[in-house]
Amino acid sequence: MLVALLLVMIALSVxxxxxxxxxxxxxxxxxxxxxxLPLVGSAIxxxxxxxxxxxxxxxxxxxxxxxxxxxxxxxxxxxxAAIYLLLGGASLAGFASxxxxxxxxxxxxxxxxxxxxxxxxxxxxxxxxxxxxxxxxSTLGGGVIAWLYFLADAQSLRNLTFWLLGSLHQADLLxxxxxxxxxxxxxxxxxxQGQALNWLYFGGQAAQVAGLDVKAFYPRMxxxxxxxxxxxxxxxxxxxxxxxxxxxxxxxxFGHDNRFILPASxxxxxxxxxxxxxxxxxxxxxxxxxxxxxxTLGGPVFLYSVIRLAKH
Amino acid sequence: xxxATQLQLSKRLKDIELVLPAGRFVHLLxxxxxxxxxxxxxxxxxxxxxxxxxxxxxxxxxxxxxxxLAGVRTLMEQNLQTAFALSVKECLxxxxxxxxxxxxxxxxxxxxxxxxxxxxxxxxxxxxxxQICRTLMQLWPAITSGRALILMDEPVQGLDFAHQHRxxxxxxxxxxMGNMLVVxxxxxxxxxMYGHRIWLMSEGRLVADGSQQDVLNETTLTQIFQCGxxxxxxxxxxxxxxxxx
Numbered sequence: 001m002l003v004a005l006l007l008v009m010i011a012l013s014v015x016x017x018x019x020x021x022x023x024x025x026x027x028x029x030x031x032x033x034x035x036x037l038p039l040v041g042s043a044i045x046x047x048x049x050x051x052x053x054x055x056x057x058x059x060x061x062x063x064x065x066x067x068x069x070x071x072x073x074x075x076x077x078x079x080x081a082a083i084y085l086l087l088g089g090a091s092l093a094g095f096a097s098x099x100x101x102x103x104x105x106x107x108x109x110x111x112x113x114x115x116x117x118x119x120x121x122x123x124x125x126x127x128x129x130x131x132x133x134x135x136x137x138s139t140l141g142g143g144v145i146a147w148l149y150f151l152a153d154a155q156s157l158r159n160l161t162f163w164l165l166g167s168l169h170q171a172d173l174l175x176x177x178x179x180x181x182x183x184x185x186x187x188x189x190x191x192x193q194g195q196a197l198n199w200l201y202f203g204g205q206a207a208q209v210a211g212l213d214v215k216a217f218y219p220r221m222x223x224x225x226x227x228x229x230x231x232x233x234x235x236x237x238x239x240x241x242x243x244x245x246x247x248x249x250x251x252x253x254f255g256h257d258n259r260f261i262l263p264a265s266x267x268x269x270x271x272x273x274x275x276x277x278x279x280x281x282x283x284x285x286x287x288x289x290x291x292x293x294x295x296t297l298g299g300p301v302f303l304y305s306v307i308r309l310a311k312h
Numbered sequence: 313x314x315x316a317t318q319l320q321l322s323k324r325l326k327d328i329e330l331v332l333p334a335g336r337f338v339h340l341l342x343x344x345x346x347x348x349x350x351x352x353x354x355x356x357x358x359x360x361x362x363x364x365x366x367x368x369x370x371x372x373x374x375x376x377x378x379x380x381l382a383g384v385r386t387l388m389e390q391n392l393q394t395a396f397a398l399s400v401k402e403c404l405x406x407x408x409x410x411x412x413x414x415x416x417x418x419x420x421x422x423x424x425x426x427x428x429x430x431x432x433x434x435x436x437x438x439x440x441x442x443q444i445c446r447t448l449m450q451l452w453p454a455i456t457s458g459r460a461l462i463l464m465d466e467p468v469q470g471l472d473f474a475h476q477h478r479x480x481x482x483x484x485x486x487x488x489m490g491n492m493l494v495v496x497x498x499x500x501x502x503x504x505m506y507g508h509r510i511w512l513m514s515e516g517r518l519v520a521d522g523s524q525q526d527v528l529n530e531t532t533l534t535q536i537f538q539c540g541x542x543x544x545x546x547x548x549x550x551x552x553x554x555x556x557x
Contacts, residue, residue, distance in 0.1 A: 062395055198406035201394045208358055209389075210407055210450060211382025256398050257406070309397065 001254070005267040012274040013040045016281070033173060041176035042168045042235050043273040045183050047242060049232040051269025052187050053225040054243030055261055059197045060221055061127035064251075067243035068229040071134025075141035076111025077104040077233040081163055082148050086156045100163075101175060101234030108230030111137055116222055165289030166239035168277060179231050186224050187266050193221065194259030201256065240291040242269055245298045249305045272298070313369060314355065314461055314492055320363035324350040326516040328364070332494065332509075334458070337487035339503040340496035342513035343537055348496040349390060351513065352463045355494065356387040368461055384454050385461035388447035390469075397430040400442050408449035414456075420482035421445050421475070437470040444479065448486075458490025468497045480506040500541075500553040504528055512536060528553065 017036045021028040054067040061071070068074050084103040115134050122129035145164075152160065196217060199207035204214045232239070246269045250261055273290070276297065280288040319328040324347050332338060340348050353359040355366055357373040366373045368385065376384075398406075400423065404413070418424055421441045426434055431442060444467050454460040462483075468476045476499070483493050484506050494511070497503075503510055503524065510527040512520035514536045520527045533541040533553075540556040 064395055195406075195409075201396055201398055201403075201406065202392045203389075203394075205353075205358055205387075205389055206392060206407075208378065209356065209382065209385075209387045209447075211379040213378045251396065256396055256402050 002260070002263055002267070005264060005271065009044070009267050009271050009274065012271060012278065013044065016040050016043075016274060016277055019281070038171050038173045038176045039168055039277060040274065041173075041180070042171045043277050044270040045176065045179055046168065046232045046236045046239060047269035047271070047273035048187060048266040049183055049228040049269075050239060050243045051246035051265040051272075052190055052262055053228040053232070055247035055258070055265045056190055056197070056221055056225045057243075058247055059200050059258060060218065060225075061130055062200070062203060063127050063131055064248060065244070066127075066131060068225070069238075069240060069243065070138065071131055072111050072115060072137035072141065073108050073134075073226055073229045074233060074238050075138040075145075076114075077108040077230065078164060078238050079141040079144055080104055080107025080110070081233075081237070082145050082160055085159045085163060086148050086152050098175065101171075104237075105230040105234040108226055108233055111141070112222065112226035112230075116219060119222075162289065163237040166237040166291045166294075168236050168273065168290055170237065171235045175235065179235060183228065183231055186228055187262075190221070190224055190228075191259075191262045191266075193217075194257070194262055197221075197258040197262075198256075236290065238291065239273075239294060241294045241298045241302075242272055245294075245302050245305075246272065249301065252305045252309055315367045316355065316364065318364040319351075319354060319361045319366070321350060321354060321359065321361045324516050325354065325361065328518045330511065330518060330521065332492050334492055335487055335490045336509055337483055337493040337507035338495070338509045338511055339507055340494055340511045340513065341498070341500070341503060342496075346513040347516040348513055349465050350516075351518075352387060352465050352494065352496060355461075356385055356463050357381055358387065369459070383451060384459060385463065386447050386451050388443060388464040388467055390465040392443050394431070397432060399428060399430055400434070401427045403431050403442060404446050404449060407446050408452060413445060414449070414452060416482065416485065417445050417448060420478040435470075437472060437475065440467065440470050441475065443467075455486060455489065455491055460486075460491045462486065462491055462493045462495075464493070464495045466497050467495060468499055468502065476502060483507070500528065500533070500555070504551055504553060 017032060017040050021032055021036070023029065023032070050068065057066040057068065057071065058064050081100060081104040084100055114137060115130060118133040119130045122133070149157065149160070196207065196212050199210040199212050204218070208214045247261060247265050250264050250268060254260060254264070272294070276290055276293045279293060279297070313334055314332040316328060316330045319325050328351065340351065342348050350359065354361050357366070357376070368376070373381065413424060421444060423442050423445050426438060426442065431439060434442065444464070447464070448455060448462070451460050455462070468479060471479060480502055483495060487493055487508070508523070510520065510522065510524060511518055512527055512532070519536060520532060528543070530541050530543055542554045542556070544552050544554070546552055
């Protein structure tokens with residue numbers, strides 16, 4: 001099954017990358033390196049990161065509804081990105097153009113530390129408490145962003161709106177290759193923790209009884225999850241729904257073993273975003289907001305998954 | 313052997329001393345809020361006492377690594393819930409990867425029939441049987457070699473009468489193999505019929521520690537449980553314990 005997913009992912013990547021190009025032509029080579037590869041790379045990295053991060057959060061917070069958007073990590077990133085854009089960061093050129101990814105990355109980390117601090121006070125095992133705290137932070141971030149909207153000029157407003165809807169066309173080859181290794185490392189590490197995550201289905205104490213050092217494990221996995229979201233958000237802005245949909249669908253179809261769910265989530269998340277890229281290719285050269293497509297494509301799939309679960 | 317000295321944990325445990333030799337099955341009894349669950353968690357090494365130490369086979373619990381401790385002791389918590397639709401089979405294999413259900417456990421708990429069903433579609437008592445099985449399978453190798461510490465928080469809750477007795481018989485068998493068992497519950501007659509020893513708790517203290525004959529008497533129980541207790545002997549010389557208000 002994992003092999004099949006991997007093959008689909010590779011086939012889609014190659015298909016999108018070389019579609020309609022003649023590789024011996026200079027200009028087409030440039031399109032491949034400057035446009036297509038960063039696009040495919042972003043799709044894979046962002047899809048995999050978001051899906052794995054959610055799969056981790058859902059098990060650790062003991063809630064199948066948890067995703068980085070719900071518990072406030074994304075909104076921290078969005079808030080920092082909004083501040084950056086409205087302070088005129090978008091007009092900066094050269095190396096400073098990496099300010100936006102950097103800022104949103106910091107935003108994701110900052111809100112994670114805030115959530116973690118609150119989680120420690122509530123007791124690490126309190127999934128519902130962490131989620132409520134996350135929703136509070138998320139709402140607060142959303143409120144500040146709304147204020148910024150209210151106060152912003154027309155051009156910044158457009159930049160901000162576009163960022164908030166997510167786009168896979170933002171990252172260049174340098175940024176994609178810089179994030180490649182960290183993402184592989186983080187996802188690889190997360191995948192090796194499948195057994196420990198399986199123990200967490202019945203809560204922190206049951207995992208401790210089974211032999212897990214929960215006090216060390218929990219903050220470490222929360223940080224990994226936040227780093228993945230941070231990277232995804234800095235590559236492509238805020239992308240909704242992938243995180244909630246992918247692990248949910250996989251668990252529903254193939255069971256709950258995290259040793260399978262984590263790698264499968266990574267690949268399915270990547271495949272889903274590659275499909276989004278593919279579909280948006282049908283709109284000609286226009287860069288279609290990603291969240292618009294993930295929501296319209298993912299909504300029906302999610303609904304199917306929910307109905308299937310209810311029938312069970 | 314399990315030993316605890318002068319355990320203190322805020323207002324929940326007060327100055328508890330206890331010794332449990334190998335091969336013993338202890339009933340942990342006491343009113344709600346007496347500290348039974350807290351004591352079990354401290355004995356399992358999940359909660360740290362503020363004062364005092366727990367030693368398992370001569371070693372302090374803190375000196376065991378988490379995986380090493382998981383190989384010799386298990387704890388069944390009172391409330392085990394998951395928001396995910398795990399199947400019974402997944403639930404068992406996640407915690408005890410290499411095993412099928414041991415015959416001894418299947419005879420007492422009868423859960424093979426549920427293997428493919430999601431855990432949360434089973435009735436309360438059926439779920440409890442699955443959790444008992446999971447808790448025991450988790451360290452089955454240690455149990456079969458008779459060196460396990462088995463702690464259970466209200467495992468009989470929700471079980472029908474036949475399964476209550478089957479469970480108790482299973483626990484007696486496990487104790488006969490050399491394992492140590494501490495099991496909390498509220499069934500005075502089961503405590504009377506099975507096992508070796510009673511630990512009676514009240515307001516964070518261990519107020520009685522002895523055989524059924526010593527501890528299960530009308531005066532002590534009436535005083536601790538704030539409830540009328542009558543003990544009578546039936547025609548076959550069984551002691552029956554009746555409660556009333």
